[in-house]
Amino acid sequence: MMQCPKCHAQMQTYNRNGVQIEQCGGCRGIFLDYGELESLTRLESQWTQQAPPAPAPPVAPQAYPAAPAPAWGAPQHPQHQGGHYGHHRQKGFGRMLFSS
Amino acid sequence: MTTTAVVRALGDLAHESAHPRAASCDCAPAQVLADRADGAVVRRGRIVAKAHAPDTDGPALTSRLALAATPALAGVLLPPLPAPRSGDPSRPGPAQTYVQGRPVTLWPHGAPVDPSDPDAAPWEAAAVLLARLHGTAPPGPLPPMRGPAKAALAVARMRAARPGDPATRPVLAAWHGLPAWARDEGPTPAHRAGFLCHGDLHLGQLVRHPAPHGPWLLIDVDDSGLGDAAWDLARPAAWYAAGLLPPGIWLRFLNAYRSARGPAVRGGGDPWPELDVPARALTVQTAALAFAKSTAEGRRPDEVEQMMIDACARIASLPPELAVERPS
Numbered sequence: 195m196m197q198c199p200k201c202h203a204q205m206q207t208y209n210r211n212g213v214q215i216e217q218c219g220g221c222r223g224i225f226l227d228y229g230e231l232e233s234l235t236r237l238e239s240q241w242t243q244q245a246p247p248a249p250a251p252p253v254a255p256q257a258y259p260a261a262p263a264p265a266w267g268a269p270q271h272p273q274h275q276g277g278h279y280g281h282h283r284q285k286g287f288g289r290m291l292f293s294s
Numbered sequence: 295m296t297t298t299a300v301v302r303a304l305g306d307l308a309h310e311s312a313h314p315r316a317a318s319c320d321c322a323p324a325q326v327l328a329d330r331a332d333g334a335v336v337r338r339g340r341i342v343a344k345a346h347a348p349d350t351d352g353p354a355l356t357s358r359l360a361l362a363a364t365p366a367l368a369g370v371l372l373p374p375l376p377a378p379r380s381g382d383p384s385r386p387g388p389a390q391t392y393v394q395g396r397p398v399t400l401w402p403h404g405a406p407v408d409p410s411d412p413d414a415a416p417w418e419a420a421a422v423l424l425a426r427l428h429g430t431a432p433p434g435p436l437p438p439m440r441g442p443a444k445a446a447l448a449v450a451r452m453r454a455a456r457p458g459d460p461a462t463r464p465v466l467a468a469w470h471g472l473p474a475w476a477r478d479e480g481p482t483p484a485h486r487a488g489f490l491c492h493g494d495l496h497l498g499q500l501v502r503h504p505a506p507h508g509p510w511l512l513i514d515v516d517d518s519g520l521g522d523a524a525w526d527l528a529r530p531a532a533w534y535a536a537g538l539l540p541p542g543i544w545l546r547f548l549n550a551y552r553s554a555r556g557p558a559v560r561g562g563g564d565p566w567p568e569l570d571v572p573a574r575a576l577t578v579q580t581a582a583l584a585f586a587k588s589t590a591e592g593r594r595p596d597e598v599e600q601m602m603i604d605a606c607a608r609i610a611s612l613p614p615e616l617a618v619e620r621p622s
């Protein structure tokens with residue numbers, strides 16, 4: 195297990211879109227290995243290229259109007275189901291859906 | 295372990311209820327569906343036996359079982375089977391059977407939601423069942439819905455598991471920002487109270503009966519009673535607000551509830567004036583249990599649990615004037 199170079203708490207490894215990143219459990223800082231920043235940048239540009247062209251976006255069956263959320267809600271990502279959420283749902287969220 | 299004895303006794307009770315004792319049988323072996331201090335559940339063929347928590351309020355359980363059996367809620371709540379015959383003979387009381395001091399009830403088996411496929415979960419059916427429950431006039435005297443009590447218990451568990459831990463501060467701060475009624479420290483405001491509520495809605499509380507293709511029904515009335523109907527929408531609302539439940543699924547659930555004329559939220563527009571307090575309470579409850587469970591398992595909160603804890607930090611940092619209902 196890695197130690198945070200800043201606050202010396204334990205760091206935990208997460209996998210984001212195939213890129214391993216370490217996050218500190220104390221200060222929440224993030225450590226990237228050599229090449230990981232480039233991998234993330236590449237993924238981001240792929241995402242941007244995949245985005246629909248500006249004129250007349252097609253009516254997708256999963257496109258919903260923005261749902262009202264409370265002031266304390268997580269920052270909303272203007273993405274369809276799957277991308278941002280699929281990652282979490284494969285992990286502990288499936289369990290959370292079924293527990294008191 | 296007493297829990298093994300309870301599980302064995304439940305299996306026997308379920309089996310005896312399935313057919314006469316003398317009959318030969320090819321029943322499937324007992325299947326443990328849950329084995330927790332607050333509920334052990336064992337299936338034997340078409341029958342499920344449940345041992346409730348040892349500290350269960352007997353008269354309250356009787357009222358809740360009557361609620362599940364009430365004809366007005368046929369097609370909404372799974373009705374119980376007649377009380378099992380045997381049990382602990384040393385325990386007095388005419389109607390209720392006990393196993394090791396825990397009241398036991400019998401239920402028909404229903405097919406649960408597939409945990410490996412949450413995308414196929416019956417969100418609309420759940421919403422319509424809740425709307426029907428909330429819209430039904432209480433058939434008789436009932437105890438309060440236990441939602442706020444469960445939230446308070448979760449916070450107490452967290453405090454016991456991680457006393458004084460600074461990491462739990464945002465959860466406690468979010469908790470103390472809630473109005474007293476939502477912390478189980480005061481009566482529910484009159485304009486919110488009086489609805490029939492399930493009290494502990496999640497995807498494990500739905501089964502198809504008869505299995506496997508019957509209609510969806512709500513199960514587990516242990517926390518049901520009278521209270522704020524918005525509490526039953528608040529767990530999905532909290533998951534959505536934390537960024538865990540996709541907006542599309544949240545809207546399917548909310549819109550199905552509104553289409554079925556559920557009374558917990560206004561019919562259109564922003565539902566958060568009604569949802570805010572219960573969803574904050576469920577966020578605290580989930581985060582507190584995440585701390586309690588991860589500590590018991592000797593690990594850190596996982597990524598999903600951390601998102602609920604992070605939501606508590608945002609709640610705690612909220613300027614009081616943005617809260618819909620002030621703490622009291």
